[in-house]
Amino acid sequence: MKLLSRRSLLASAVLVGLIPTTALFAADKVSEIRIDWATYNPVSMVLKEKGLLEKEFAKDNIKIVWVQTLGSNKALEFLNASSIDFGSTAGSAALVAKINGNPIKSIYVYSRPEWTALVTGKDSKIAKIADLKGKRVAVTRGTDPHIFLVRALQSVGLTEKDITSVLLQHPDGKTALIRGDVDAWAGLDPMMAAAEVEEGAKLFYRNKEANTWGILNVREAFLKDNPDLVKRVLAVYEEARKYSLANYAEEKRVFIAATKLPETVVDKQLKERTELTHSRIGAPQRASILAAGIALQQAGVIAADVDVKKTVDDLIDDRYLAVTN
Numbered sequence: 134m135k136l137l138s139r140r141s142l143l144a145s146a147v148l149v150g151l152i153p154t155t156a157l158f159a160a161d162k163v164s165e166i167r168i169d170w171a172t173y174n175p176v177s178m179v180l181k182e183k184g185l186l187e188k189e190f191a192k193d194n195i196k197i198v199w200v201q202t203l204g205s206n207k208a209l210e211f212l213n214a215s216s217i218d219f220g221s222t223a224g225s226a227a228l229v230a231k232i233n234g235n236p237i238k239s240i241y242v243y244s245r246p247e248w249t250a251l252v253t254g255k256d257s258k259i260a261k262i263a264d265l266k267g268k269r270v271a272v273t274r275g276t277d278p279h280i281f282l283v284r285a286l287q288s289v290g291l292t293e294k295d296i297t298s299v300l301l302q303h304p305d306g307k308t309a310l311i312r313g314d315v316d317a318w319a320g321l322d323p324m325m326a327a328a329e330v331e332e333g334a335k336l337f338y339r340n341k342e343a344n345t346w347g348i349l350n351v352r353e354a355f356l357k358d359n360p361d362l363v364k365r366v367l368a369v370y371e372e373a374r375k376y377s378l379a380n381y382a383e384e385k386r387v388f389i390a391a392t393k394l395p396e397t398v399v400d401k402q403l404k405e406r407t408e409l410t411h412s413r414i415g416a417p418q419r420a421s422i423l424a425a426g427i428a429l430q431q432a433g434v435i436a437a438d439v440d441v442k443k444t445v446d447d448l449i450d451d452r453y454l455a456v457t458n
Contacts, residue, residue, distance in 0.1 A: 164196060167217040170201055173347070186366065202217075206273055208221055209227070209235055212352055215352060218352055219349060221243060223276065224421060225345040232444055239414060240367065240450050243409075245408040248325075248344060249319060249344055251339075252335065254333075255333030268297070269297045270296045271315040280429060287431065306319070307324040320336070342421075346418045378410065385403060414451050419446075427441055
């Protein structure tokens with residue numbers, strides 16, 4: 134009699150309930166992992182350029198599919214549509230998406246950035262938040278710059294109703310500001326750094342603490358079906374983060390190759406406004422996201438009956454990174 138294959142034995146075990154079906158077949162269902170890269174997530178660019186995920190999953194015959202996202206809103210849109218499995222966002226944007234029903238978990242920190250500020254043209258008379266009243270402001274909804282703008286307005290007793298929001302993706306917001314089509318812009322690096330260095334744009338309101346962390350999110354369904362794959366993705370992300378920290382010149386080269394931006398712009402973003410010394414998601418990120426959520430609730434962006442703390446607790450899951458900072 135022919136010996137039963139290991140596969141057949143495992144399948145038989147499933148039939149009698151000894152092994153959960155998901156444990157046997159989860160890996161078989163995955164033929165590709167779809168993950169984003171973004172200019173606001175420098176680690177993702179190094180990860181992509183070095184082909185680290187491709188090397189990790191080659192033995193499993195799992196293809197890595199890279200998708201560029203231009204902002205948290207796009208990453209969250211792609212996650213919600215199951216177009217990607219992992220997406221880079223700001224922590225606050227992930228919270229708002231979670232409240233709105235996007236089934237995601239925040240599982241990793243790729244940066245602590247100061248990637249947003251309120252920006253105006255070099256000849257503008259706008260000098261403080263209150264000067265925005267009645268002005269046209271370019272902003273990308275569902276992103277940290279949008280939430281930063283809402284919180285800034287709230288701090289001086291204004292709301293979005295006191296300005297004219299011009300809804301544009303981040304690169305178009307920068308273009309609109311430089312052309313004079315808008316009076317101000319809720320900026321995002323590296324476009325913000327480029328406007329500052331190349332066009333003399335002014336960052337008239339900065340608040341590093343109101344920039345929420347750079348967070349990697351995963352679709353809940355993917356996480357539930359493939360927890361071991363998620364752990365492996367994060368382990369490789371860690372490799373890329375540590376490499377970026379130890380090899381600034383290479384990180385910078387990869388960034389310039391992808392963005393075609395000059396060194397002065399890239400140095401401003403990476404050296405002055407991006408910190409890559411964190412990876413495990415935990416108490417600091419939870420506090421930052423919660424503070425943003427409460428501020429948004431007070432501003433009327435999040436409904437009064439939403440339990441923000443409970444949603445933050447449901448959003449963050451720190452179990453999948455095997456190392457500590």
